[in-house]
Structures are given as C-alpha cells and as structure tokens.
Amino acid sequence: MFRSLRTRNYRLFATGQVVSNTGTWMQRVAQDWLVLDLTHGSGTALGITTGLQFLPMLLFGLWGGVIADRYPKRRVLMITQVAMGLLALILGVLAITGTAQVWHVYLLAFGLGLATVVDNPSRQSFVVEMVGKRDLPNAIALNSATFNGARLVGPAVAGVLIAWLGTGPVFLLNAASFGAVLFGMYLMRESELHASEPVKRAKGQLREGLRYVRGRRDLMLVLLLVGFVAMFGMNFQITIALVAREVFKTGASSFGLASSMLALGALTGALLAARRATRPRLRVLVGAAILFGALEMLTGLMPYYWSFLVLLVPTGIVLMTFTTAANSTLQLTVAPEMRGRVMALYMFVFLGTNPLGAPMVGWMAEQFGPRLSIVLGGLISMLAASAVALLAVPRGGLRPALTRALRRRPANSEA
Template sequence: MPGATLRALAHRDFRLFFAGQAVSLVGTWMQHVAQAWLVYRLTGSSLALGTVAFLANVPVLVLGLAGGVLADRYPRRRLLLIAHGVAAAQAALLAGLTLGGRVEVWHVAALALALGVVHALEMPTRQSFLADLVPRDDLSNAIALNSALFSAARFLGPAAAGVLVARMGEGAVFLLNALSYAAVLVALAAIRVPGGGGTGRGRPALVEGLRFAWRAGPIRAALLLVASVSLFGVPYAVLMPVFADQVLGGGPQTLGLLLGAAGGGSLLGALRMARRRGTSGFGRLVGRAALAAGVALMVLSQVRSTAVALAVLPLLGLGFTTVVAGSNTFIQLHVPDALRGRVMALFSVTFIGMTPVGHLIAGAVAEAAGVPATIALYGAACVLAAAGFGLMLARGGGAA
C-alpha cells in the first residue's frame, strides 16, 4: 500500500519541506558522528563525550518551553528560516576551525551549546509546522514520514561520515553539513503557507499549555514514557565511539556502521508507523517497543563482535523510534491547534531535553564502571519504564 504510506506527500508544501529536510538531515547526522569522533580523538575520554553531548542538548531542557510559546506566537515558517540560517553558520565556523587546525575541545563544546540553543527554539516550531502543511486527516502520516526521513538520515549520515572522516577528516564533514542547509532554506522560501502563530502570550500562555498536558491523562502518560526512554535509553549512542574502539577494536568506519545500523532499524519503525491509521492500540504498541528496546540494550552490553552488534542495533532503533513517533502522533492528534506549539515544546523537552542528562550520567558511569556495564544498566531502566507505563495503561492513565 505505497499510496497509503506516502499519502502526505500529495500536498505540495509538505513535499517541499520533506525534500529540503532530506538533504539537511543527512548533513546533520554526518556532523553528529564527525563531532563525536573529533571529541574522542582530542580527549580519549568518555566523560568528554558525555559532556559535549550534554551541552548540545541541555538547552532544549532549559529553553524548549519558551520555544513552544514562540511557535504559537510568530509565523513558524519565518522562525524556521532564521533557525536553519544560524545552524548553517555554526557548522561553517566549526568547519573553519577544524580545517584550519586550530580546533580545541572547548571550541566544539561552545559551538555544540550554541547549536543546542537554536534547536531548543526550532524543534517545537518544526513539530508544529507539520500541521500547517497537511490537513488533519493526513497529519499522522506526515509525522510518521517525517520520522522515517529522520531515521533514513540517521542511517545514511553516519555511514557516509565514517568513510569521509577516515578519508578527509572531520572538517570536511562539517563543511558539507553547512552547505546542506541550503536545501531546506530554499524549500522554506518556496512554501506558500504562512505557518501558524499569533496565539501565545508570555507566561500565562506557557502555564496554559502545561496545565492541558498534565490534565490529559493519555498525553501525560506518553510524555512520562518518552522522558524515561530519553533519559535511560537513547543516550546509549553517546558511548558508541568508545564501544567501537575499546570493545570492538574498530575506528570511525565501525562507528558509522554501528550508528547506521541503529538508523536502519529506526527507518523500519517509522515506515511501520506511516502505514497506520488512527491511534487505536498505540499505548500497547509503544509500551512493547520500550520493553523490546530495553532488552536489546542488555543484549548489546554482552556483545563483543561487530557482526552481532550490527544485528542487535536495528532492534534498538526500531524500538526507540516506535516509542517516540507513536507518542508524537498520539499527542498531535489530541491537542488543539492553539496549544500545539506549547504542548509539542513539552514533548521536545521530554524527548530531547532529558537526553543530555542521560548523556552526562552515561559518560560518568562509563568512566567508573565501563561501557558494557553502563549499557546494561540503561537497558534495565528501560524495561522498568516500560513496566511502569504498562501499569498506567492498566489503571486507565494512558492511551489504550
């Protein structure tokens, strides 16, 4: 049923945004891998990896809700044009420092923090913008296709980065990412819809969004599970440079293969979500996906072979993407448009904002106990979170 799976692409403005992101997101994931390898090459430290990842994402935790107010107050297309322009400048500066041989770890950390601030303000806008591009009947499909695109980039970007870093160095990858932003900027300039905005007004508006999310039991349950998975599941990826080097005895190409395998699983999960209509059974699906991802993490902690790791990692990608995309879809279909930016900002805070805390904890624990033990511990935490979510469903607090 390819027509049903791709139905949101029938809308011109969504097609443009989808195409622009297709190029830009690959560049973003290439930079993500190259940056992690650069930090590890400069420091050889798991804690440094965790710290830089923390700085890259913690602005979402601090500023994400403010980004939601902006998304409901100002034209979303204009906000996205500004955000992507600034992100391109950040990548170009990092490329210049690295290619010029002047880069130090504090440069990487500072620029990661700056980009994190941009993402904190951009993410709620981007999530909400999808509702401006397609009618409500196709919104769930647009969200799933957007997740599939993200997952495809997560598959292609790391694989390409592994080869390019080995042959050309990290600086060339940063430069390619800077150039990739041109695609999404051109797409945004060509989109005809103005892109929402105009309803949110300061602190009372922010409180209104928080109150709605807390009082809506199914939305609250979904947000709590996403927060748990983001804290104790997704941060495993920050340890992959050390896992590739110390556990598997590989280099940047091995790292690219590992992250690409997880991205491939994420793509399968997103495409599976794209085929669904409605939200019936989403709670059970999401809970089981969180449980499966937790078990896969515990299995990965015992792996010492690259081939076996490449077989396990797709299960992680599939599980985590199902949790996140399923929760995103459910929330967007149950939130009024006037509150969409603020509620999706809360989703961004629980999804992206909790991840840096997990990164920092993962880096510190790995320094003390080793990478395999840390991955096993995070897997057990995901299993417990899935069990807690199941109890909430049984008591009627979550999506059935």
Template structure:
C-alpha cells in the same frame, strides 16, 4: 512510490510537504555527518574520554532543557516558516567557524564545547517549531502519515549521513565533513522559501501572548497525556543516549575505525527507518498499551546490545533496537500530539521535545560515569533495564481508567491542524 489517498506515502501528494521533506533529507544527512565527525574529533582530542564526549552531549542538549518551552511559545505566536528559515540560517553560520578551525588545525576541545552549546540554543527554538509546522503543511487528516514519513526521512538521512561521514573522515579528514554540514542547511532554507504560503493549513490565530503554564496545566489534567510523557522521560533519560554510547562501543569495545563506527550508526538508523515505515499505516491515535508495550520491547533489545559477544552480533541487534526505539518514540509522539488541544499544540510539543531531548544532558552524564567505572556494556544494560521497568510500570498502571477510549478510536483529530519530528 505510492502517493494515493491510501498509500504509505500519501502525505507526499502535498507540494509544500514534498519541498520540506527534500530539504530536510539534505540538512539532516549533513547533521548526522557532523555528529560522527564531532564525536571522532572529541575522542581524538581527549584520548577516548567518555566523560569529554558526555560533556559535549550535555552541552548540546542543556539549552533544550532550559529554553525549549520558550521555543514552543514562539512557535505558537509567530510565523513558523519564517522562524525555521531564521534558525537554519543561524545554525549554518555557527557551523562554519568550527569547520574552519578543524581544517586549519586550530580546533581545541573548548571550541567544540562552545559550538555544541550555541547549536543547542538554536535547536531549542527550531525543533518544536518544525514539529508544529508539519501540521500546517498537511492538515489533520494526513498528519499521522506525515509524522511517520518525517521519522522515515530522518532515518534515511541518519543512515546515509554516518555511512558517508565515516568514509569521508577516513579519506579527507574531519574538517571537510564539517564543512559539508555547514552547506547542508541550505537544503531546508531553499525548500522553505519555495513553498506556497497560501497553501499552508494554518488554524485560527490564537492568543498573542500564549502562556507556558497553561500548557503545563493542560498536560497535568490529562492522564492520557501525562502517562506517556512520564514514560518518555524515563526512556529518554537512560535508554536513548546512542550519541554517547555508540562511539564508545565502536572504539573502546570493538576497537574499529571511523568507517565501522559509521556502519553501527547507520544500522541503528536502518532499523529505525523500518519502524518508521511500519508507522506510516497508522490512521488513529495509538493506545496506551501500545506505547508501553513498545517501550518494553525496546528495553529488552537495548540490554541485549550490552551482552553482544562480537561486532557482527552487535550490528544485528542494533538493527532490531533501532526499529523498537522508533516504534516507541512514534507511538508516544502520536498519542501525545493527537490528544492535545490545537491551541496548546506548539507548547505541548515543546514539552515533548524538552523531555525527549532535554533529559539527554543528565542521562549522558549519568551513563558516562557508569561506563567510566563499569565499562561501556554497562551503559546499554542500564538503559535497557530502566526502559523495561518503566514500560512494565506503564502497562500496569497507565492504561486502566484513563478515560480516553473513545478518543483513541477516532480517525485522527477533530478538525483543525497538527505537527511532527522524531
């Protein structure tokens, strides 16, 4: 593995980032194992109801819609390492009761609803804090590389987690997979506590009472931030609902078991990993055209998934779709984070998280209704076509006169700190 100053893994030269990455691989793999197990549990409890699965997805992401901006405010105000330790402890504590209920045969649909909502509330603080913390781990020069590597480890875990989960669900049952997820949070906690705080690259202490409205005005007044945020909103609302659409594609269209569903999820993640590794070579802020063009490519491929005539064809197209999706998300991520003023970064990233994940509840409900009446392929076609149109609109109206060409050409940032997570 190359960790020299020019290699694709150069951010791993930083000890604190290595610890963080190792802990995250364990924790995120457990989370993706839980996603597969939870989806399979809901489908089993409801006789394959798309609406029930959409409701779980909506409940898990609704707290992000309501609380993420406040979570970003906490990230700008408090010690991020301590905040991440606390959120991971709470997440593990929340996961344990549901696992025990499933193991004892007492799990009901409302239990899943409660757990999904509670975990979403914790994630509203954890996600923007984790994204902002990466900048403190590596500093501005290594931030683009660390951000891409964060997407890479996320997708490594996303490949291993579902594939292993499908096998374990088939062999041992859903409850044991959920119990493994409970233990996996220890990976992040141990990594955080082993870090050397003196080596964190914290910027100057900002306002003790940072205001959310100031960050919103900052984005509103920056065309080069506002356009990718708007494009991200359209794509996230309709195009990035794979947690809902993939299990339905597996069970309702191709009629496969948990192992084959895990394979679909793993293939999508493998494509995403490929896209993330491509992004490790990025050293400058991506252009507006690159962001919009990657959205167009993603939209085309997602629509093709809805037209796939067989399971093997869907596997191939999903791999390409995963690569296109992460290329778009990473390009938007880098354009927004590398263009944000350091004093607003936690709150701007909270807004990014709010748009990327907080729009999922409405998108899941809309696509759930569409698929209930028009079939599962219609969900992929809708997501792909909306993404394609939004990307084309951004290509047409988003680039001219955005006034950021000089900033786009600069290496990474002026000289403070930064962040990242997919």
C-alpha cells in the same frame, strides 16, 4: 507508505530535510574530529562540546515552545535555519583558515543548541500544518526515515571528505545544505497550510502550558513513559561503545558497524510505521515500550558479537515504533494553540533526560559491567511501561477488568 508526500508543501519540506539532515550528520562527525584534533585527543573536551550543545535544551527548551505558539512556524523555521547555516559557515571558515581554537567550537556548539531550542518544537508542530491530522502519523514516520537515512549516509560521507579535504569543507557543505530547506519553504503555498492562529503575547504562557499538560492525565502518562525510556533505555551511544570495546574487544570500525545496524533498524522501523500509520493508541505505545525493553535485555545478553549486531536491528525497529507513536499521540490530542509548548516539553523530556541518564548508565557499566547496564536499561523501560499501563486503567476500573479477564478463562484451565 508515502501518502503524505502527495501534499506539495510537505514534499518540498521533506526534500529539504533529506539534504539538510545529511549535512547535519556530516557536521557532527567533523565537529568531533576537529575537537579531538585541536585538543590532541581529549575525551573531556569532546564531552564538553556535546554537553554545551545540549545545555540550552535543558535551560531554555520550554521557552522554545512558547515562541513556536506565538509566531508563524514557517517564519520561525526560516530564521532558525539561517542561524544554523551561519554557525556552520563560521566554523568552516575558521577550520579552513587554520585559526579555529577549541573555545570557538564550544561557543558555536552552544549557539547551535540555542537555535535548536526554537527549531525543534517549531519543526515538530509545523508538520501537522502541512499535512493535516489525517496524514500526520505518516509524515512523522517519514521524517524519522529521512533522519535515520541521513544517519547512515552522513557519517560515511564525512569520513571520506575529512580524510580527503579536512574538516573545513564538511562544515561549508553543511552550511550550504540549509539552503535546500530555505528554498523549499520559500516555494510553499501559504494558502494550503493548515496554520493555527498564533497565540497573542501574554504573561504566564509557559506556566499555562505546564498547567495544560498537568491537567491532561493521558499526556502526563505519555511523557512519563518517554522520560524513563529515553533516560535509561536509549543511551546506545554509550552502551554500544562499551560492549564493543570491553566485552567483545573490538575496535572503532566494529563500533561504527554496530551504530549502523541500530540506525538500519531505526530506518526500517520508520518506513514500517509510515506504511501502517494510523491514529496511535496508548496500548500501542505501551506495547512497543515493553517489547523494546525485552529486546534490549536480550541484546545485552548476546554471547557473540555477530548475534549482538543482529539483535540491534529489531531493537531499532521497535524503538522507532515507540517514538513515532509517542510523537503522533501528543500532536493529535492537544489543542492547536498549545501544540508548540507541548512539543517543546516532549523534546525536553526526549532529549533532555538522555544526558541526565547517560552518567548513571555509565556508572552502572563501570560498577556492574557493560552487559548489565544494557539489561537494566531494558528492564527499567519494561517496568515503566507496565506502571503506565496500570495507571492508564480508569480509577476504580482495575478490579472489574481483572474480574472480566478471569471469567473469560477456559473452563478446563488450572486454578
């Protein structure tokens, strides 16, 4: 299950990620709490903060991939980690001194989004340079496990610290957590990295990356499927809150429990993916998307809150199987000099479409009820996966495939 940890460089990286991801989840909770405190409970201000943090991904996300391909990824990551740590430090000092204003949070959230634009594709494509192609699926799954493990621990720790010390110390702890990543990268042995040759600076490199993906039908199908599932099927932050409040009439603690159950499923799914990590195939990706859609529909139809909670666990497991397979498929099938730009496009589709789909999911919940918004999200995911499965059949190969399937039917089956 943990075979990629045998690689010293990845072991250092993963250890730093455990610490840093926990700090990141702590800051997310503290940032939301600080905004609500400064604005006396304004949900609009909270939405603006989240939107500003995602806006750079929509505006500049693809350029981050150009930077990841153009410069050594280890060096780029050290710069982005320093930048993120400084932003958390500034916010912590402002909060502790009592001088923080909501526009400070807006500005720093936007700055964090800018750093993430470069950090995401560099970090995603750096994994293969640490472990090689053979252990890449396992390493991707373990990355997901550390992320979701921190998602379980971080918010709980943040809640205790905010109640005890306030938001300022939480930001400072997150700033310090980036030191673990930087120290691990400093100790890495550069001679043991499977580093790809940086692409020389030239005009049109962003367009070159887009043309490369457009010319690869297999990559287009993966990105198409990820886009639909992310846009309509993965808006759990909205749908779970609405179902908890409007359908089952529960409070904030119950909403937190539902989020934890989904995170538990995601963590379990990541560990299972690490255990069986093999070179992924498109049919695994399509099958996981179809099963995810079916489970999401069932979750939305659960009559009791306890059954709703129970179904969130297998839904999280299958969702993590899907995302791990999508990430591995892209990284293992692209040219090394294009990996950064392709992964930037993947993160753009994976994260950028989610804020676009959230208003639509919210509108469907208002018009047709929270349950139906979940059911429709699952249905759209299933239809998108089915369409991709049909498109993946080689041109002219659909009819022969159906003919062979019919010939294999038992002789006593009904017509």
